[in-house]
Amino acid sequence: MPLGSSSPVRPAAEAGRADGATTGQPVGEPSSATSSRRARDGRRAERLAPYVLVAPAVLIIVVLRLWPLVVGVNFSFTGDGERNGTTVGLDNYADLFDDPLFRTALRNVGLLVLLLPIAVAIPGLIATFIYLRVPGHRVFRSVYFFPAVLSPVIVGAIFNLLLAYDGPLNTVLGGAGLGPVDWLGDPDVAIFAVVGVHIWATFGMALVVFLAGFATLDSALLDAARVDGASLPQTLWHVIIPGLSRTIQFVFVTTMIGMLTSMFGLLYIMTSGGPEGSTYLPEYYIWFQQGQMNRPALASAASTALFLIMLVVGLLQISVLRRAGRES
Amino acid sequence: MKQRALWSAVLVAGLALAGCGSASESDPPSGGSSGKLVVWDWKSGDASAASYIEKAKADFAKKHSGVTVEFVAQPFEQYYTLLGAAIQAGKGPDVMLFNGGGQIRDRVDALLPLDEYVGDDKQRLAGWEAFTKDSKTYAAPVTLQGHPIYYNKALYKKAGLDPERPAATWDEFVANCAAITKATRAKCFAQGNKEGIGIQFFLSGFGSGILSPQEYDDWIAGKRNWSSPAVKRVFALWKEVNDKGMNNDGANSTAMFNDAFAVFQSSKASHVTGLMSDIGHWKDFAEFLEADNVGVMKSPVVTAGATPSLPFDGGIGYAVAKWTKDPKVAADLVRSLTSTDALKSFYADAGAIAADSTIDVSSAGPAVATIVSEIDGGKPALHVALSSKTIDLMGRLSQQLLSGSVTVDKAVQQLAASDQAG
């Protein structure tokens, strides 16, 4: 919670400095003029302190992310191929929305946003159980991170084998009496299969963040809940979720970003955007237009569109979750 | 004290960064300062291409001993993205590898026409058309790539068929496959259409048996009638083969590279439309089936009057960037990369059919000999003549054809529209 005063420096600090107890100032100031000048310098340093702390981050972000964004967006208003270098206004954006592939990609983004709660709940629940010291929690804590370490290419290659039409998963299903499913070849199923693999591969990262978030949880509340005889779902709802609300917010936003900006490897290996283009996501579309179709300005327009989508959805998520957090 | 510990940590971080900075080496390379040429490709990292690169470098050193050549191997999936970024920035490598067809034709604005430098090689090497646009040549071919139809002679023998006489007509072919499946349970085709590439191979592999010679030549020349009966037959056959169970299960979710080839290599299918160079070819198959069991056949005749031939084009070739400082030197490097000695190594180690027609391949087995003997009568592959956009659309439509969500008529309509626009 930010300090309430308007200036970051409180008068008490100066009183503290005059005592010289913890700041190592020499005992016995030479003259009152010097000490008050030093106090004034000290005050200014204190006032500037937040800006100094924040400056490196802001500098790097503005110069190396925001400025390139402006240049990149500007590039999306130019043409490709023969119209290379000329300004074409919103033509690229019109092309985007005309393209059924991009529209499919947008639909899939909507699907991912709907699946987000699952992707967040799984590591959240697991983190809770680990925190509550379920038997084997130390092993689980270590092992759940392993998939996150593997490159998406190898993960994709492995699941290509596991989910093949004549692969082990279908064999198991056949043994259980259910028919085989063409996990990666059926346009209605493929996107779910790929997202499932992605969640499997990355939940370990969210787990790590949740575990850190538990550090700020007030254990006294948990004790009180136990004393009151609360069941697990009740404790979750009334103590843990409110206590971790900021962490949950964070995981929602970063999981969404992760889904929309790092599934390329899996898509490339497992489905190549198919079958029938049904697993296209904006990230894949961008790669495709940039490299395969040699339309970098269109790719730039698609990345700008992706930025806007993530920005809007992300900010919406934060405000919704913040309000929900406040209510409970 | 914690305070001191923290400040020392910050100091260490700062020193580390400074140290990290000074640890970096020579000046950043721009697109070839004099005395150095930078080559981008995705092959120079392969162990099997090592001696090819060495021979090419040695040949180049004879002409320009003072110039160093640096090969930078990129991961293939990011290759064209990186190349695109370099082209946008206006600086990058001097020499770069390209696939023939759409990929190079889309980017000729950034490339130097090589006609004045490679005239002497035009006779010796084959496959120039894939690297040509508007009668200008933009790359010299290194390998030839084509789509022979391979078959498993051992399976033929098991089914009581004559392995030296594959089917000449489509009906014969279907009957042969049925006999093999009955005797050995192997499917007819190893097919992988996950990447949408299966249709490309099918179109090119069987095209010469379905289209009339005139229609074939017209197609290559750019006059394509997508609603002609022959073209529709191609796509109808594509679907029919799958519906009849002649493909392995789940063709839409099997990757051509390399799962479909693995199906053929483990004798689970008796035929496959493969490649001539790099992979999925005679060398690969010989490793698993024994060189004598790998057969090559021309497409069976589907439409009466068709004259089947081997479809092939320039496979990969090296091009020169427009921004290179010394075009003559860069072009000489390209010529060294396509010199006979270097190509001979490439053929021997990587099993590529080199673009050099003077190389003797008689010792590598009957399949290769058959393929090379058909080069003279061969024609460009049908799919290489299409634009990247149309090829991509065709891939997706082919998946829809197999799953039944689009009809042949609708599919060729969409393809015609894309071809027109492209």
Next chain:
Amino acid sequence: MSRLRLSRWFVAVPMAVLALATIYPLLFTANVAMKTRREYILDRFSLTSTLHWENLSTAWNSVGMARYFLNSVIVVTCAVALLLLIGSMAGFALSQLRFRGSSALFLVCLAALFIPFQVIMVPLARIMADTGLIDTYPGLILAYVAQFLPFTVFLMTSYYRAVPAEIIDAARIDGNTVYGVYRRIMLPIGTPALLSVGILNALFCWNDVLISLLMMPSADHRTLMVGVTSLRGQYSDDIPTFAAGVLIAAVPVLVTYLFLQRQIADGVTAGATKG
């Protein structure tokens, strides 16, 4: 430690199943790495009968991995150190200190989080080239810092927001400057978050391929993952060597994580001494 009366074994069983499902791919990769190319093509799943350790040495030697390994270690260590330092400073300021423009600056950092790399790819490369930083370690380090700083700042800010103001006030009353509070309070309290975000950033940087390729184009400056990815050519079917390369790349991160996750968990229990 507080415990809930939950049927702990009931939960432990599905978690154990999940644990198996997460270990399996790693074991599978290791199994594949021990096969020859031919064995793999003929049978993907079977347990390999002979261990072909030479795949590891092939992968290591074929593309000069030792050099790439070193490059990765240098770059990732520096990048993560900078990220933690800058991110924690900014996180502290944005979460606990009231100053003009703090919410605007936080929004700026947040918005930067949503920028996909592709849209800034070429402009960033050009900035680096124009400042002479292309193909240098500082250039790549800066690129990584820029890429993951929004994430780090966001996490540290969220985390620090949950620190009660009373602790900060108490430290100020004791006479600490703002910097003193940062050093003495925020860094120790932030240890679990710093460790978590540190290991995650290390993972992201270590596994990155595209940024590295763009910023360090020349052959001997490459990072490890780029080297491993080049083991797979356009059509390469030498999956076992590739799997061996993947294992080599995965081991350092795994070891670091296993070492650190104890600290994270201990930090969790240590951090629960407030309130």
